[in-house]
Structures are given as C-alpha cells and as structure tokens.
Amino acid sequence: MTMGTDRGGPGESPPQGHDRGGPGGSPPQGHTDEVDFAVHPAAQLVPAAERERLLADPGFGKVFTDHMITAEWTAERGWHDAQLRGYGPLSLDPATQVLHYSQEIFEGLKAYRQETGPVVAFRPYANAARFNRSAARMAMPQLPEDAFVRALELLVTQDRDWVPGRPDHSLYLRPFMIATHVGLGVNQPSPSCRFLVIASPGGGYFHGGVRPVTVWLSEQYSRAAPGGTGAAKTGGNYAAAFAGQQQALDNGCDQVVWLDAVEHSWVEEMGGMNLFFVYGSGTDASIVTPALTGTLLPGVTRDALLTLAPDLGIPTEEGRISVADWRAGCASGEITEVFACGTAAVITPVGEVRGATGGWTVGDGTPGPVTTRLRDQLVGIQFGHLPDPYGWMHKIC
Numbered sequence: 001m002t003m004g005t006d007r008g009g010p011g012e013s014p015p016q017g018h019d020r021g022g023p024g025g026s027p028p029q030g031h032t033d034e035v036d037f038a039v040h041p042a043a044q045l046v047p048a049a050e051r052e053r054l055l056a057d058p059g060f061g062k063v064f065t066d067h068m069i070t071a072e073w074t075a076e077r078g079w080h081d082a083q084l085r086g087y088g089p090l091s092l093d094p095a096t097q098v099l100h101y102s103q104e105i106f107e108g109l110k111a112y113r114q115e116t117g118p119v120v121a122f123r124p125y126a127n128a129a130r131f132n133r134s135a136a137r138m139a140m141p142q143l144p145e146d147a148f149v150r151a152l153e154l155l156v157t158q159d160r161d162w163v164p165g166r167p168d169h170s171l172y173l174r175p176f177m178i179a180t181h182v183g184l185g186v187n188q189p190s191p192s193c194r195f196l197v198i199a200s201p202g203g204g205y206f207h208g209g210v211r212p213v214t215v216w217l218s219e220q221y222s223r224a225a226p227g228g229t230g231a232a233k234t235g236g237n238y239a240a241a242f243a244g245q246q247q248a249l250d251n252g253c254d255q256v257v258w259l260d261a262v263e264h265s266w267v268e269e270m271g272g273m274n275l276f277f278v279y280g281s282g283t284d285a286s287i288v289t290p291a292l293t294g295t296l297l298p299g300v301t302r303d304a305l306l307t308l309a310p311d312l313g314i315p316t317e318e319g320r321i322s323v324a325d326w327r328a329g330c331a332s333g334e335i336t337e338v339f340a341c342g343t344a345a346v347i348t349p350v351g352e353v354r355g356a357t358g359g360w361t362v363g364d365g366t367p368g369p370v371t372t373r374l375r376d377q378l379v380g381i382q383f384g385h386l387p388d389p390y391g392w393m394h395k396i397c
C-alpha cells in the first residue's frame with residue numbers, strides 16, 4: 001500500500017483528483033455516494049473573550065471549537081443523518097462495539113490562516129484517500145472523498161474564528177469513524193458506524209518548539225507486524241504502543257522508535273511519525289526514509305517531503321535502514337542528521353538514540369541544516385509564505 005500515485009502534480013483537488021492515490025479511494029457501494037449535511041449551529045457559543053484567552057496558549061489537542069460533524073452509516077441505508085452541530089459529549093450504549101473491539105479509524109490534518117487572509121487545508125484529499133484505505137483494512141464503510149472534504153470545509157467555515165492567526169499555530173482537524181453496533185458478539189464487522197470530525201486549535205506539538213528529541217529503540221515491543229494493521233490509521237495501533245512509549249519515558253527518552261516485528265533490526269517509525277535519515281552534507285546531502293513495507297503508516301508529510309526535497313536539490317530514496325547502519329553511520333559521520341515528520345509536529349530533529357545496549361548522538365545533537373531547510377520549506381508553503389507549486393493548499397474560506 002503506497003502513496004505512489006499521490007506524488008506531486010498541481011491541482012490535486014477535483015476535478016483532476018491527482019491526490020487520490022492508492023486502492024480504496026472510491027466507494028464501492030452506489031448508495032453511499034450522496035451525503036448531505038444539515039447545519040444545526042450550536043445554541044450557545046464560547047464567548048469571544050474566552051475564545052481569545054484559549055487561543056493565546058492552546059497547547060495541543062486540549063481546546064476544541066464550538067461545533068463538530070457527525071454522520072451515520074448503516075448497511076441498509078448507507079450514509080445518512082449527516083450534520084454539523086454543537087460540540088459535545090456522545091451518548092453510547094456500554095455494549096457499543098468500538099468500546100470493546102476498537103473498530104475505529106482516524107485522520108489528522110491542519111487548517112492554516114494564511115497571512116493574505118484565506119483559511120486553507122493541507123492536502124485534504126490525501127487524508128480522504130488514506131481514510132478509506134484504513135476503513136477497508138478495518139472492515140468499515142467507505143466515505144466518498146468529496147463528503148470527507150466537505151465535512152472539513154463545513155466545520156472550518158462555521159468555526160472560522162477558531163483558526164489561530166499566531167505564527168506556527170493552526171487548527172488541527174480530527175476526522176474519525178467508530179463502530180456503533182451494540183452487542184458483544186464478534187462474528188462480523190459492525191453493520192453500523194458513525195463518522196465524526198472535531199477541530200482543535202493548537203500551537204507547537206512538542207513543548208518548547210523545535211527541540212531535538214531523544215529516542216528509545218523498542219526491542220521488546222512491536223508496533224505492527226506483517227499482515228497486521230500498521231498501515232491503517234487506527235486507534236489500536238496506538239493502544240498497543242503505549243507500553244513502549246512508557247518504556248521510552250522511563251529511560252529518559254521523549255519518543256519510542258519502532259523496529260520491524262520479525263528481525264527487530266530494521267527501523268520503521270518514531271511514535272506517530274515517519275523517519276528520515278540525512279546522508280552527507282551541503283550539496284552532497286541526500287535523504288533516505290524506510291520504504292512502505294505494509295507495516296508503516298504512509299504519512300502525508302513523508303510523501304510531501306519526498307516530493308519537495310528533489311526540487312531543493314536533495315535526492316531521496318526509500319530504503320531499509322538497520323539499527324546497526326544507523327549507529328555505524330553516525331559514528332563514521334556518513335549519517336549527518338535524522339528527523340521525524342508528521343502532521344502534528346511537522347518535522348522534529350532526533351538528537352540522540354538510546355537502547356538496551358547503549359546509545360549514541362546524531363551529528364552534534366542539534367537541528368541540522370537539511371532538517372531546518374526542509375521544515376522551513378514545508379511550513380512556508382503551508383502558511384503561504386512560499387509559493388505552492390504542487391497545488392497542496394486547499395482553500396476553505
């Protein structure tokens with residue numbers, strides 16, 4: 001499962017639809033094609049002064065906007081009862097399938113308030129396509145990509161005042177789908193599901209801005225195995241990862257690095273982010289990221305970097321990096337920088353590596369020039385400070 005057809009090319013939103021790569025991008029059932037959203041604004045909004053107070057220091061994923069999207073799906077009726085409504089608690093029967101068997105998928109993307117005025121989202125059709133690939137793996141219904149993007153547009157437009165205007169701040173969008181069938185039997189995927197979108201204004205993901213992280217090599221636990229759900233964005237992957245993340249914290253590290261589940265030697269991901277290795281420096285620098293073997297999550301940020309790096313004169317490669325290669329490469333100076341990438345934190349430098357058999361420093365432990373350059377380029381496109389030759393920014397309002 002790759003995002004190969006998802007590379008580059010301007011005009012990635014319809015009608016061209018270049019950004020819809022991969023299988024599972026279109027709905028198999030005809031009756032799911034039309035999704036009409038009813039708009040029921042909240043009776044009470046957070047007062048403007050309180051909203052501004054919250055936006056001054058929102059943290060990450062703690063503050064939520066006035067509204068949310070919900071839509072229901074049943075095998076008989078397809079998608080129905082789609083609406084924008086006030087943000088608030090859900091009422092679920094305690095025997096609801098998602099609460100017991102974690103049949104759930106999610107997405108994460110951001111909307112930005114550009115200096116010139118418009119609010120834009122980064123590659124929403126890439127997230128829509130991935131959402132459907134995750135849905136297919138988790139035996140959940142396909143949601144038409146247009147409905148996915150319209151849901152985002154509706155929510156962001158309604159809660160436009162919640163899109164931060166401060167530098168580096170943005171509105172994080174969290175679409176997700178849960179299995180709503182009531183019952184403890186496990187003989188079938190849920191015949192009913194609910195799609196939701198919530199939105200959270202946020203500043204930097206990691207406290208203290210762009211600070212290199214120290215990572216823990218998880219040799220005891222695995223995040224994803226061949227044939228498993230590693231390529232799907234599903235909550236269960238995170239549930240299975242918390243013990244490893246706790247071990248990282250217990251060892252004085254910020255984040256866990258996952259290795260392949262078979263040999264425990266090939267580097268896969270860092271927490272909820274993809275990894276890149278910088279070989280060489282200056283005009284000789286190139287970047288290598290672990291190939292999408294089926295156990296890695298195909299990140300939209302990863303894909304964007306593979307597209308824009310060559311245009312900056314930085315060759316890219318999707319390959320295999322072992323822990324031994326990483327260690328030896330840092331010792332010899334061949335590997336000069338390592339960074340992780342994902343929607344929430346964009347690009348985070350890795351300064352130090354630790355594992356059961358010791359550790360080492362990457363470069364001099366500070367953010368390197370290639371890491372910084374790629375970050376500035378991507379963030380510049382997202383906030384509209386730089387041109388967007390790839391047609392990645394989707395205007396919302």
Ligand SMILES: *Cc1c(COP(=O)(O)O)cnc(C)c1O
Nearest residue numbers: 272273274297299300301342343
């Ligand atoms: C979401 C996620 C990523 C990063 O994907 P982006 O689309 O770049 O945000 C990487 N790894 C895992 C495990 C993830 O869940």
